[in-house]
Amino acid sequence: MRSSATPATSRRELHRAGDAARRQRSTRSARSTTALGRWAPRGAVLAALAAATIAFPVADATFTTQDAPEGVTPVAAAVGLPTAYEVLSSTTVGTTPTTLLAAAPGRAVLADVASRSVEREPLPGCDGLARTDGANGQIASSDLCVLWDPAQSLRGDAAVALSELNANYRAAFRRDLCITDSYRPLAVQRRLAVTKPGLAATPGRSNHGWGLAIDLCATETNSSDVMAWLRANGPTYGWDNPQWARRGGSGPYEPWHWEYVPGTTALGTNWD
Structure with a gap:
């Protein structure tokens, strides 16, 4: 009786042990499949990113302009950015990897060039020097600067200052400042003294x-x-309308008459 029961019991125990082992293997397999499914897309993305940011730039870094076929420029050199190889090795670029996301240096250069182009001469052809040779109304035309209206001219410093004022005036009113008179030769001063008595200054003053x-x-x-x-x-x-030319001033009311104050102050003049 005992000898026949023992083998049966052993067979049942073996079956149960085999079933447990199969369940454990099934559970491990399911976990592995789940983990693989979860990490596979991430791995693909990381692999693609590595290829784009490391493999290709590093290859480009080792492929110099000397190695390049005629007419072919390495990508990093073409856009003016450091390669991933340079960033990661820190051999030639002392910046963080965020440099890869920065704007190309060429943009800053272009902006700087544009900025310098704005800082051009306010009055082309005029050096802005205050040449004081010659008597009143007898200044050589070469010592004067022609304004935006070719019929008008002034001393260099006064001309440049007025041109800068006119640039702002044009931005505000969409046209140049309109003027009827500027430098007056002595002959013109004499004529105005006759035709406009009381308004024109004494000729030569x-x-x-x-x-x-x-x-x-x-x-x-x-x-x-x-x-x-x-x-x-x-x-x-x-540039200002002098006190004497304003309403209630010491001279005739002339709102149209404006003077370059630094120049007249230096000369100590109060003349029209």
Whole structure:
């Protein structure tokens, strides 16, 4: 009886042990499949990123312009950015890997060039020097600077300052400042003394004769907006309507008459 029961019991135990082993293998297999499914997409993304940012740039770093076929430029050299090889090795670029995401240096260069182009001469052909040779109304044309209106000219420093003021005026009003008179030769001063008595200065004593004064057009003096703008901005560039020419001043009321104050102050003049 005992000898026949023992083999049966052993067979049942063996079957149960085999079933348990199969369940354990099935569980491990399922876990492995789940893990593989979860990490496979991530691995593919990381592999692609590595190929794009490391494999290709590193190969490009070792492929110099000397090695390149004629007419072919390595990618990093073409765009002006460091290669991933340079960033990771830190042999030639002392920056962090974020350099790879920065704008190409060429953009900064272009912006700098554009900025310098804006800082051009305010009045082309005029050096801005205050040449004081010659008497009032007898200044050589070579010592004067022609304005945007070729019929008008002033002393160099006064011309450049007025041109800078005009650039801002043009931005505000979409046109150049209109002027009727600037430098006046002695002959013109004498004629005006006869045709406009009481308004024109004594010939040879006019600030127009030094190339330091202008007269505005009626289109400007008749515009309250223009005159308000000029009163607010003119002095910034050295140009002002002198006190004697204002309402209640010591001279005739001439809102159109403006002078380059640094020049007239240096000369100690109060002349029209």
